[in-house]
Amino acid sequence: MLRKLTLIPLLLVIGCASLTPGSDPLVVRAEQIQTGANATFDFVLHLDDNNRGLWRTNAPAFHNFCEWLRTPMQYKASQTVSRCVLMQLDVDDLKTDYKMNKSAANSNVLYTAIGTLSYALGQSASWSNIVVTPTH
Amino acid sequence: MALPQLIQLALALLPTVTTGIKEFIAWIDSLKGAAQQSGEWTADQEAAYRAALFAKTNDPAYAPDPA
Numbered sequence A: 001m002l003r004k005l006t007l008i009p010l011l012l013v014i015g016c017a018s019l020t021p022g023s024d025p026l027v028v029r030a031e032q033i034q035t036g037a038n039a040t041f042d043f044v045l046h047l048d049d050n051n052r053g054l055w056r057t058n059a060p061a062f063h064n065f066c067e068w069l070r071t072p073m074q075y076k077a078s079q080t081v082s083r084c085v086l087m088q089l090d091v092d093d094l095k096t097d098y099k100m101n102k103s104a105a106n107s108n109v110l111y112t113a114i115g116t117l118s119y120a121l122g123q124s125a126s127w128s129n130i131v132v133t134p135t136h
Numbered sequence B: 001m002a003l004p005q006l007i008q009l010a011l012a013l014l015p016t017v018t019t020g021i022k023e024f025i026a027w028i029d030s031l032k033g034a035a036q037q038s039g040e041w042t043a044d045q046e047a048a049y050r051a052a053l054f055a056k057t058n059d060p061a062y063a064p065d066p067a
Helices: A002-012 A025-050 A052-058 A060-070 A083-100 A104-131 B003-016 B021-035 B043-058
Strands: A072-075 A079-082
Touching: A025 A052, A025 A060, A025 A083, A025 A104, A025 B003, A025 B021, A025 B043, A052 A060, A060 A083, A060 A104, A072 A083, A079 A083, A079 B043, A083 A104, A083 B043, A104 B003, B003 B021
Parallel strands: none
Antiparallel strands: A072 A079
């Protein structure tokens, strides 16, 4: 409890920073989502991994969502990564393409990939809401 | 869900968290860092991010249940 109370003042100072001159808002937005997604996927997957048997039995929908995030996928036909990592790599690759050629087509594709990653991030955050709070 | 909304959700949840406190706080800290980002990543940050992603292939938490 004390640890929680000492953190509250720190957490209250959270605010969004303004962009530095020369930064592309779409690139910064992509990187913010990448950081948030990386942390959120890590959080839910480690939470599930700490006691898979418990979650599989008591919260199967949460465990199934984690398994969906873990589904092995092919990255560039040479490497197998989990689905959540592939989504992040896709955004990162599209962001690199966009930085090299800032065309409308590249920005649209990147925007769509950010939306997909953001959706999975939102779902993970919603699950974290359910599994870290008491249900009684 | 936008990062500021996520942070608000996390802050609202904080007093009720009963499981994984340490991980929960690390998660909030990362969200805070993302929300406060003001410029594009440097080449080093980009490389570190990609290396961290590929390192997850060896993280047991990212491995699916055995069939």
